[in-house]
Amino acid sequence: MNKNKKIVVALIALVVVIGGIFAYRMMGQDKGDKDIQIVIKADDKTLYDETVDTDAGTLGDLLIEMEKDGDIKLEYETSGYGMFITGMGSDKLYSNDDSTSKYWIYSSDNNKQCVDAGFCDAADALKIKDGDAFVFELAEATY
Template sequence: MKKKIIIALSIVAVILLAGFGFNQLMPKQEAQIGDKAINITVVDKVNDAELYSGTIHTDAETLGDALAEAEELKMKTEDSTYGRFIVSLCDVEQGPQESGPWWLYESTNNETCKSQGMCLGIDETMIKDGDDFTFNLVDSFN
């Protein structure tokens, strides 16, 4: 009887060790690049044209970093005391800061924009999966 118990325990131990060893040999999954999907729409309201509408996949923490990664948006920025601001999207440049037109953006579901009552600078806007942003080139603030 004692011999049967020892044999059964030995078999269980071998099975457990084999399972552990097999698990250790399996390739580890790396974090996927682009775990966040944010929806971007770019509209030139001055010329009544939609320039881009699509989803960007990113691991970036801020909107500014996500936009910089998205080569299809062809974003150009300038540095200021308030961080980067957009001067060009989709090869369309804004005008002089004094007279416009200007690139502005909004979001109806981004937590940072909702909590502030408006969207702050692109480097201050934290992003989450599923956020929607619309960028508009406007020639007035009305």
């Protein structure tokens, strides 16, 4: 009986330790409350410039959240390369224009993933952190 009691106590201790490790890891993830600055420009005008409060983990999730909340207008396609933005705006949707070679591009001077790579990855693969800032611009492609 004494041996069984030790086994039960050991199992309870193991469950408590595993639960503590799991809780610690969950608190360390950056899925929580973040403030992200989003700037949208088209036709030499700033259409949107706000700091958005979000729990999103990626830029793509944040943009979809903003579109669902009615903060912005958004069109995108998903390909093997990820989320490709084809239209954005606030009151009006501005779309890519093949005839003028204008396409939606975005950049960040402080997102670690963008800075380290020298470019921003597909929005759905781009992890965001509190304080990140992104500028979206409908601009002429320079090849």
